[in-house]
Amino acid sequence: xxxxxxxxxxxxxxxxxxxxxxxxxxxxxxxxxxxxTMKANIEDKILRVLDPEGVYLWKWIPSRGKSGGILSGINTxxxxxxxxxxxxxxxxxxxxxREKRMKWNFINxxxxxxxxxxxxxxxxxxxxxxxNKDPYLVGGDFNxxxxxxxxxxxxxxxxxxxxxxxIISSQELIDIHxxxxxxxxxxxxxxxxxxxLDRFLMSKDWEDLxxxxxxxxxxxxxxxxxxxxxxxxxxxxxKNLSFQFELS
Numbered sequence: 154x155x156x157x158x159x160x161x162x163x164x165x166x167x168x169x170x171x172x173x174x175x176x177x178x179x180x181x182x183x184x185x186x187x188x189x190t191m192k193a194n195i196e197d198k199i200l201r202v203l204d205p206e207g208v209y210l211w212k213w214i215p216s217r218g219k220s221g222g223i224l225s226g227i228n229t230x231x232x233x234x235x236x237x238x239x240x241x242x243x244x245x246x247x248x249x250x251r252e253k254r255m256k257w258n259f260i261n262x263x264x265x266x267x268x269x270x271x272x273x274x275x276x277x278x279x280x281x282x283x284x285n286k287d288p289y290l291v292g293g294d295f296n297x298x299x300x301x302x303x304x305x306x307x308x309x310x311x312x313x314x315x316x317x318x319x320i321i322s323s324q325e326l327i328d329i330h331x332x333x334x335x336x337x338x339x340x341x342x343x344x345x346x347x348x349x350l351d352r353f354l355m356s357k358d359w360e361d362l363x364x365x366x367x368x369x370x371x372x373x374x375x376x377x378x379x380x381x382x383x384x385x386x387x388x389x390x391x392k393n394l395s396f397q398f399e400l401s
Contacts, residue, residue: 160378186261190222262293288359333370
């Protein structure tokens with residue numbers, strides 16, 4: 154099993170589509186989730202660049218103005234999508250895994266950055282988790298840290314950290330271990346603030362399906378967020394894929 158999440162900060166931004174295409178072709182992800190696409194509509198020409206072999210089923214939530222937007226893709230060579238559930242801050246795809254012959258669900262999350270909307274986001278997250286009867290995986294940019302150690306300076310924890318951790322605890326979710334560094338976001342200042350805003354959370358029965366999963370952090374070349382790759386293959390190293398300019 155292999156998956157990708159990334160806050161790409163604009164899918165039309167120069168270099169993003171080609172970077173994603175190279176990742177997809179190299180790793181053959183079973184699923185992928187992008188946040189902050191900044192697009193109200195994902196045109197076919199964008200999907201053809203991302204997925205030149207046409208093996209993914211794509212579903213998205215439009216951006217609100219120039220902010221937000223979620224895009225999820227499922228590899229139809231390994232999985233079937235039965236249905237989907239769309240929220241304001243997340244998109245759930247209900248999946249039939251052909252190899253496991255089991256149903257499981259992937260929830261692609263983009264949490265609000267505005268404090269006044271975080272309770273609404275966390276309420277939606279709790280509802281999505283509570284309503285899941287199948288094994289499920291939640292991944293994306295939550296825009297909340299869990300512990301003070303997930304921030305590089307002494308700014309303290311976020312105001313809604315306690316609620317976030319309560320949801321994780323009450324649903325018995327497992328925060329999948331990440332290698333390659335402690336943080337996934339930078340404000341890109343001269344003396345930057347670094348935080349871990351992006352993560353994968355899995356239910357216990359999803360872990361039973363895919364034990365020994367790990368999360369690998371790729372370099373932050375284009376966005377202010379690191380792409381994260383989830384892999385259940387412990388003996389298959391993740392290569393660093395650097396950003397390259399296209400002649401076009």
